[in-house]
Structure formats: structure tokens, C-alpha cells
Amino acid sequence: MKERYDVVVVGAGPAGSTCARFAAARGASVLVLEKDRDVGMPVRCGEAVSNRSLEKIVDIDPRWIAATIKRFRLISPSGHVVEPDLGGYGYVLERRIFDYDLARLAVEAGAELHTKSYVDGLLPRNPEPGTTTDMSSEEKETSSAAKDRSDDSSGWRGVSLQWKGEPRTVEARIIVGADGVESRVGKWAGIDTTTHMRDMETCAQMTLSNVDLEEDACEFYFGNDTAPMGYLWVFPKGRGMANVGVGISGMASKQKAAIRYLQEFVERRYPGAGVLTTVAGGVPCATTVDTLVKGNIVLVGDAAHQVNPMSGGGITSGMIGGKLAGEAIARALEKNDLSLLNEYPKQWRKEVGAKHDTYYRMKAAVYKFPDETLDDIAVNVLKLREDKRTIWGVFKTALRHQPALVWEMMKTFGLRPSA
Amino acid sequence: MLLIEIKPNTCDFCGCCVGVCPEDAIELQEAHISIIEERCTNCAKCVWVCPFEVLVFNKPEKAGARERTV
Structure with a gap:
């Protein structure tokens, strides 16, 4: 040096x-x-990225990719599954490489x-x-x-x-x-x-082996009992392995820590899994x-x-x-x-940065939705024509009572109102 | 008086507590964590955000009675 x-x-x-x-x-x-x-x-990470954003910044080496993601599954508190069209694909990375x-x-x-x-x-x-x-x-x-x-x-x-x-x-x-x-x-x-406490997503994450899951789908679970003011993720990593974690707002963490939500989920959903890592983390979602x-x-x-x-x-x-x-x-x-x-x-x-400002306002709007509202959104998205079930379709449905925010969202991301 | 205690051998050194600390009162190395007593205001934000419940807030009446084991 x-x-x-x-x-x-x-x-x-x-x-x-x-x-x-x-x-x-x-x-x-x-x-x-x-x-x-x-x-x-x-x-200390869920390790998922979209192919487009990664390609923009670096030449992708196949050794970094643990799994290629074709589908997103959003799971509402009472178990409605929405699979919005991604309009692209994603990767689950092997971040240690x-x-x-x-x-x-x-x-x-x-x-x-x-x-x-x-x-x-x-x-x-x-x-x-x-x-x-x-x-x-x-x-x-x-x-x-x-x-x-x-x-x-x-x-x-x-x-x-x-x-x-x-x-x-x-x-x-x-x-x-x-x-x-x-x-x-x-x-x-x-x-x-x-x-700020409310913006700190406090996370617990495990690498599991011997789990039965779809190797091309990222799952996101929502709900007050699963991940208050955040979500729980199950991301495949190939060969029966998964990156499973939960992030909850610091405000929710006051009552019960992230690790407890994760342990409960894993015991319920993957009782036979091997736990290869258990780590903590914090993500500033501001x-x-x-x-x-x-x-x-x-x-x-x-x-x-x-x-x-x-x-x-x-x-x-x-x-x-x-x-x-x-x-x-x-x-x-x-x-x-x-x-x-x-x-x-x-x-x-x-x-x-400007996009993140809009994302932040969207987060603030959907953040405290009670479980009934989340279920309601899922049911309404499932009523949409299949080609309208995009990520934007999901957000538009979630924010339908806030037209000003939907308009801002469209403007920021260059979407036409019909999108 | 410092009311926040770090439970020994439970910390994963993730830095979540450091991120919310308004006083920059937590020293975090690769595998060592400590609270800088002179700066800590006992606001307990670190206690609330800890994903692993490593930090504990000792109520004042109890705190005097016990030895801190940081």
C-alpha cells in the first residue's frame, strides 16, 4: 500500500x-x-437482477448465473397467485462469484x-x-x-x-x-x-438445499403475518437450492424481528430443507x-x-x-x-434517481395495505385479460384509488396510459 | 448511562443498526461490534431494527443492577 x-x-x-x-x-x-x-x-442479498439492467453495465459471465428467471409469482396473504408478464427475464446471481x-x-x-x-x-x-x-x-x-x-x-x-x-x-x-x-x-x-426506521428494510436470509421448487420462478409472498411492510422471497438457485429471505420495515421489526418470520416460513414450507447459510442484513429503501x-x-x-x-x-x-x-x-x-x-x-x-423518487411514493402508498386489500388487488388482477397482467397492470390495480400517482408512474417510466 | 446491551456471540455484523443510528455511535468491524457509550443517546432504534434480536434495551431500573457484557 x-x-x-x-x-x-x-x-x-x-x-x-x-x-x-x-x-x-x-x-x-x-x-x-x-x-x-x-x-x-x-x-447479504436476495441476488436477483433483471437481465436488461445488468447487461447495460457489465458483460455477463455465465459463471455468475445460478438460475435464469422467466416467471414472477406474487402470492397474496390468502394464497392468490398472480403471475404478471415480466416483459423480459431475470437472473438469480451467485454473488460470491x-x-x-x-x-x-x-x-x-x-x-x-x-x-x-x-x-x-x-x-x-x-x-x-x-x-x-x-x-x-x-x-x-x-x-x-x-x-x-x-x-x-x-x-x-x-x-x-x-x-x-x-x-x-x-x-x-x-x-x-x-x-x-x-x-x-x-x-x-x-x-x-x-x-429512517420506516425505510430500513431489516432482513434475514437463508440458503436452503433440498427444496422442491420451480427452477425458473421467483416467488414473492405478501401479508402481515408473513412480511409486514415488506415481502418474503423464494428465489431458485439451481440444483434444488434456494435463496429464501424476508425483509420487513424497521417499524414492523419493533414487534417481531425478521429472523422469526423467516424461521416460521421455512419450518412451515420447507421442513426438510438443509440450511446452508443464515445471515442478517439491512437495506435502505429510501x-x-x-x-x-x-x-x-x-x-x-x-x-x-x-x-x-x-x-x-x-x-x-x-x-x-x-x-x-x-x-x-x-x-x-x-x-x-x-x-x-x-x-x-x-x-x-x-x-x-428521479425514477427512484416515484418508486418511493409508490411504496409509501402500498406499504401499509392491510391483508384484505392485498387479497383484493390479487383478485382484481386475476380478472384482467391475460395480456394486461403485467407488472404495471398490478401496480395500476393496486393504486387505482390514487390516479395522480398512476399518472406520475406512467410519466416517469414513459408508459402510455393504455400500457 | 448506556441502556443498550449487545448479546454476546449472536451478532451477524450486518450493519443494519449502524445504518439507522443517528449518532454514529456503533463501531462495526468484520467480526466485532461495540457501542460508543459517549455518543449513544439510548434512542433504541438499533434495538428495533436488528434482524437477529442481538441488541437489547434494558429498562433503567434494571440496568443499574446488571453488568454490561459488550
């Missing part, structure tokens, strides 16, 4: 690795720091990567006596004001870290927070990255953080709340964030002008 780099990326998930790849490919010296001993492990490969691509592009590297603070540019890298309560109070001056050039000199247990520092011109749901790099820089760039700090992926707030899917959207950030970083370094970093938030908003 050198003393100084153009860019330090904190976190080697899909967003961090993609950002590193795009910045390094254009000549930036990039260091990626991963706190865990192994990139991509443990897998996928994340590894994205990190490899970053390194092949010229980035340097270290695991067991725990970043524990930012280095102030002009350290004054008594100054710490962590926010004082005084700073916290002014952090909303700080949002408005994201182009201030005071910036940070680098990061402090524990590398293989030893403290050290690394200097960097640009620091990327790709540190996932924790998002502490942003907090240290005075950006409000705290996820709109994108207000400040993606502040001085020389850049946020990407879960750390920037770039998850689709409706589905909770964040792999490809985080990678788009990483790519846009990586390109903006390369340009800013080439022109020696940090203000060019601000192209990234603009591009993000145009390509993804």
Missing part, C-alpha cells in the same frame, strides 16, 4: 468495485479498501485492492488541536446547512484505517464512500446518510441521499441509498451509481477540477 492515491474507495461491493474500475480505466490511481477478509462474503469478479475487473483496470482494511475515520485537511474526524454535536446541528455547499473545497486529506490490525493513514484527492448500509464515510463528512458529492467526498451504492425503494434491489442501481461516479472522478482528475464531480449527481438523477 502506498502513502498516496488519487482515489480511495471504501468498500469492495458492486458499487465500490465498479466505481474503482471506471476511475482506474482512465488512468486514476485507485485504492480499494475492504473491511472483511474476503470480497463478496458473506452474501459475482462480487469477486467485479473486484477482479477493477484490479485489471489498474486499481489496488486490500481486504482486512477497516477505515475508521477521515483525515481533516488542516488538523487543529482537538479536532477529531468524527462529527461534534455542534457540526451535526449545522449539517443541514452544510448540504447547500457541496462544492466547498475544504475537503479531506485522506482516511485513517486499521490494516491487518495496524493503524495507518492513506492520503487521497478523492474519497469514495461505498461502505454499504452503514454509510459512515458520509456521516463523517457531515452528510446525512442515516436511514430516496437517494440529498448530497452525493461534498467537496472531495463521493457516495455510491447502498451508502448513497441508491437502492430501488420499491423492490429493495440495489445491485445494478448501485453499479450504475459506481460507474457514473467513476467516470466523473476520472474527468475531475484529468481536468484537475473537483467541481466536475457534480456531474455525477446530475447524471444519477437523470438516469435513475
